[in-house]
Amino acid sequence: MASVVEIREVTVAFGGLRALRGVDLDIAQGERLAVIGPNGAGKTTLFNVIAGDIAPTTGTVVIRGQDCTRRPSRHRPRLGLARTYQKARAFAGLTVRENIYLALAGHRGRHRALWRTPADRAMGDEAADVADRVWLSGQLDELAGELAHGQRRQLELAMAIATRPDVMLLDEPASGLSRGERERLVELLESFDDRLTLLLIEHDMDVAFRIAQRVVVMADGEQVMAGTPDEVRADPHVHRIYLGTEAA
Amino acid sequence: MTPASNGLDQVRREDERTTSTEVRSRSAASVRSRLTELRRPSVWVAAVVAVAVAAWVLVLADGTPAGAAADDPGKFLVTVLDAVTFAGLLFVAASGFTLIFGLMRTVNMAHGSLFLLAAYVAIRVQEAMVGRSRNIDPADVGLLDWLVPMLAGAGVAAVLGLAIQQVFLQWNEGQEMRQTLLTLAITVVLADQMLREFGGLAQRMVWPGAVTHFFTIGGERYAATRLFMLGIAVLVGVLLWLWLNRTSVGMVIRAGVDDRQMVRGLGINIKRVFALTFLVGSFLAGVGGVLGASFAGAAPGTDGSWLLNSLVVVIIGGLGSLKGAAAGSLLYGTVVAFSPAYLPSQYSYYAIIMTFGLLALVLAVRPYGLFGRPA
Numbered sequence: 297m298a299s300v301v302e303i304r305e306v307t308v309a310f311g312g313l314r315a316l317r318g319v320d321l322d323i324a325q326g327e328r329l330a331v332i333g334p335n336g337a338g339k340t341t342l343f344n345v346i347a348g349d350i351a352p353t354t355g356t357v358v359i360r361g362q363d364c365t366r367r368p369s370r371h372r373p374r375l376g377l378a379r380t381y382q383k384a385r386a387f388a389g390l391t392v393r394e395n396i397y398l399a400l401a402g403h404r405g406r407h408r409a410l411w412r413t414p415a416d417r418a419m420g421d422e423a424a425d426v427a428d429r430v431w432l433s434g435q436l437d438e439l440a441g442e443l444a445h446g447q448r449r450q451l452e453l454a455m456a457i458a459t460r461p462d463v464m465l466l467d468e469p470a471s472g473l474s475r476g477e478r479e480r481l482v483e484l485l486e487s488f489d490d491r492l493t494l495l496l497i498e499h500d501m502d503v504a505f506r507i508a509q510r511v512v513v514m515a516d517g518e519q520v521m522a523g524t525p526d527e528v529r530a531d532p533h534v535h536r537i538y539l540g541t542e543a544a
Numbered sequence: 545m546t547p548a549s550n551g552l553d554q555v556r557r558e559d560e561r562t563t564s565t566e567v568r569s570r571s572a573a574s575v576r577s578r579l580t581e582l583r584r585p586s587v588w589v590a591a592v593v594a595v596a597v598a599a600w601v602l603v604l605a606d607g608t609p610a611g612a613a614a615d616d617p618g619k620f621l622v623t624v625l626d627a628v629t630f631a632g633l634l635f636v637a638a639s640g641f642t643l644i645f646g647l648m649r650t651v652n653m654a655h656g657s658l659f660l661l662a663a664y665v666a667i668r669v670q671e672a673m674v675g676r677s678r679n680i681d682p683a684d685v686g687l688l689d690w691l692v693p694m695l696a697g698a699g700v701a702a703v704l705g706l707a708i709q710q711v712f713l714q715w716n717e718g719q720e721m722r723q724t725l726l727t728l729a730i731t732v733v734l735a736d737q738m739l740r741e742f743g744g745l746a747q748r749m750v751w752p753g754a755v756t757h758f759f760t761i762g763g764e765r766y767a768a769t770r771l772f773m774l775g776i777a778v779l780v781g782v783l784l785w786l787w788l789n790r791t792s793v794g795m796v797i798r799a800g801v802d803d804r805q806m807v808r809g810l811g812i813n814i815k816r817v818f819a820l821t822f823l824v825g826s827f828l829a830g831v832g833g834v835l836g837a838s839f840a841g842a843a844p845g846t847d848g849s850w851l852l853n854s855l856v857v858v859i860i861g862g863l864g865s866l867k868g869a870a871a872g873s874l875l876y877g878t879v880v881a882f883s884p885a886y887l888p889s890q891y892s893y894y895a896i897i898m899t900f901g902l903l904a905l906v907l908a909v910r911p912y913g914l915f916g917r918p919a
Binding site (some may be wrong): 347349368369370371372373374379381385387388389390394395397398399401402403407416455 | 795801802807
């Protein structure tokens with residue numbers, strides 16, 4: 297299957313610190329890929345490179361056949377890419393509806409509109425539908441800054457799925473969620489269209505292994521191994537990285 | 545229904561209970577934190593000061609230029625009008641400043657220069673339109689002879705502001721200190737050039753004849769031009785509110801105040817939004833300048849004093865908040881109008897100190913200003 301994201305020999309250096317060291321990664325259309333690894337492994341840096349928030353020091357990033365290595369993040373949504381952040385970053389001063397509306401407006405180039413047309417009003421209704429998908433229809437007119445942590449995560453996810461992306465990057469979507477909220481998240485991720493490519497960083501192995509078809513393990517800015525969830529679970533090297541011990 | 549979905553529904557019900565408990569506990573925590581805030585000594589000091597000032601103005605202020613409000617309600621009413629109308633001018637001048645800071649975190653030290661430049665340009669255009677350069681009689685000034693110069697002056701300020709942002713500031717995004725020093729340098733250069741071009745004498749924009757008259761209120765004569773100025777300020781405030789809250793661009797600006805990187809991530813060109821914000825902020829500085837020149841004249845040094853006025857307003861109200869600019873203007877305007885009127889006659893000279901007293905009091909109670917949030 298054709299790759300939608302191709303990472304070639306990507307290195308990121310912050311002064312003397314090398315956060316990524318020659319990472320290669322191919323992500324196929326519709327693939328569900330989890331990136332795991334201990335803190336400081338370079339997972340979020342890899343995400344930032346794919347999302348265009350950081351330009352790599354060396355190497356190339358190709359998304360849907362286009363070289364995006366030096367293109368800023370604002371071009372990514374047009375290529376069908378959406379992302380969430382490690383720390384939920386919905387706009388605190390905007391309501392739930394406005395947050396989702398803005399995601400739609402940005403994607404469709406309607407953010408410059410000086411007055412609202414019927415198409416813009418339809419986007420408001422669409423925002424309400426998306427909020428309903430992530431169980432936020434009761435909070436439509438609440439400010440994002442006043443939502444509970446789990447609800448902010450749901451909102452961020454809503455903003456990502458509102459644009460109907462082809463590739464979605466989720467940075468620790470389950471962090472800080474209650475057991476019930478994690479179940480909801482898994483249910484939501486499993487409900488996505490098969491053609492949607494999903495790349496997630498997750499510390500909750502239960503969530504990561506339930507969603508992912510393939511797992512990439514990173515440590516010290518390098519890819520240590522890649523395989524199916526079962527292969528990764530059984531790998532002694534992964535145990536050593538995470539627990540400092542071999543698998544029993 | 546399958547056992548699995550049954551289980552999931554149960555989890556969801558449990559979770560909804562958890563979430564509603566969390567929301568309840570958060571609102572309880574918010575009430576608790578407000579109560580804790582009320583117990584702070586600085587809040588008590590502020591409350592005591594407010595009550596003491598009110599008691600002084602209402603009944604105790606004998607021997608002051610205005611006299612106690614209970615004895616002379618007419619003078620009190622006039623002082624209130626002075627406070628509100630001056631607050632209108634302060635709001636127009638400070639709203640552009642706070643708008644630019646809110647989105648770009650740039651303390652635009654050239655704001656006062658744009659204010660003064662717009663005033664000078666408007667005065668020149670008005671002189672050309674009326675056909676006289678001195679002793680212009682308000683009766684000769686039609687509404688258009690004031691509005692067109694106002695738009696011309698504010699337009700020049702807007703274009704220059706945009707040029708400053710494009711040429712100097714956009715390359716230094718995120719480097720607040722460098723941007724502040726750059727705009728400070730621009731202020732010095734502009735002050736020098738304006739002195740060369742417009743001279744060192746005070747000049748005045750003339751209000752339109754239609755609003756230049758007096759009316760009687762509470763037995764006191766009052767200038768209608770001040771109410772005209774307040775009307776323009778209210779119009780500016782309403783238009784700005786509509787722009788920020790009822791248009792997509794305004795939504796982008798409000799979102800940018802919260803998180804610029806996230807705005808970029810939505811596919812929005814934030815640089816264009818920065819440019820637009822600087823254009824509008826500079827235009828507002830220009831409108832303020834023209835109002836200020838009509839109200840009190842324009843001269844070298846006006847730029848510095850209005851930069852200071854804008855700073856005081858946004859520090860009181862909270863940097864980046866339009867609501868804060870309105871509240872800050874009202875408070876500052878109140879202190880500026882009431883201090884000389886209600887301080888004992890032999891201490892009127894110290895009225896200016898009251899401004900700094902207000903600043904200290906507000907910052908002691910709310911360190912980020914009345915409506916400000918940490919950057």
